[in-house]
Amino acid sequence: MIELLPKAATPSRPPIISLRDLRLSISAAAGTVNILRGIDLDIETGETIGILGPSGSGKTSLLMLVAGLERATGGAITVAGTDLARLDEDARARFRLAQMGIVFQSFHLIPTMTAVENVAVPLELAGRPDATAVAAEALRRVGLGHRLSHRPAQLSGGEQQRVALARAFAPGPRLLLADEPTGNLDSETGKLVMDLLFDLCGQAGATLLLITHDPVLAARCGRTVTIKNGLLA
Incomplete structure (x- = not known):
């Protein structure tokens, strides 16, 4: 008689973003302003997550903390196994x-x-000798591909945002952070840009953290999660 051994459990991967009691306060003339008041959130690798909330709710501040542009x-x-407070x-x-x-x-x-x-800027900063070639391919x-030598003033708003997308994805990031990426675009151009953003994330297997006030876009x-008054609602 052959004894069947139980299958070994597949080890779960840690979340690419883990927030625990995350807080952000600033000092103002009227006193301390509590922007984020204790956020607990895990985001898995490859997940697409929309962060909703009204203006002033703290959603952009959350992105700035995840990006390491602000200190909690x-x-x-x-983020990606690294404690940002130690850097x-x-x-x-x-x-x-x-990473981003x-x-x-x-x-x-x-x-x-x-x-x-x-x-090419982030590629050059990373020391890539093929920065220009990789940048050109990202734009294609x-x-x-027909706008490589054009400066921003020669491009439409939608084209400028597509340049920004190419710049964000060219280095092959694990994590894409997008803060109201269609806020300066008309609805038709915004949809085209978002279609492109989701396609690029899917092709790259990148995790997407999208900040928006638009529930249709977040959907x-x-x-989706919602922030109100510095807390997850």
């Missing part, structure tokens, strides 16, 4: 460059640089 005043934040400003910048792509509502392109030069993937994500 309380709680713990771990100084330079180390957070290097970590961001290696970020797309903001404002395109944040360098006006004196061409599209391909803008996309977003439909801008395209696999999960």
Whole structure:
């Protein structure tokens, strides 16, 4: 008689983002302002998650903390297995460059640089000798292969945001952070940009953290959470 052994349990991967009692306060003339008042949230690798909330609810502050662009005043934040509180400003910048792509509502392109030069910036900072070639290919993937030498002022708003998407995805990030990426675009252009963003995330297997006030846009994500008054509602 053959004895069947139980199957070994498949080890679960830790979440790519883990927030525990995350807090952010700032000092103002009228006293302390509590922006985030204790956020607990896990985001799994490859997940797409929409963060909803009204203006001033703390959702953009949450993204800034995850990106390491701001320091939490309380709680713990771990991204890709790294405790961000242990990193100084330079180390957070290097970590961001290696792990993340970020797309903001404002395109944040360098006006004196061409599209391909803008996309090549993070690749050059990472020491990639093929930065220009990779940047050009990234622009072709977003439909801008014919705009490589154009500067931001020569591009439409939708084209500028596609340059920003190419710049975010060119280094191959594990995590894509998007803060109201269609906020400066008309509805038709915004839909095209979001279709592209989701396609690129799917192709790259990247985790998406999307900040938005639009429930229809958030519903395209696999999960949505809402922040109100600095807390998960």
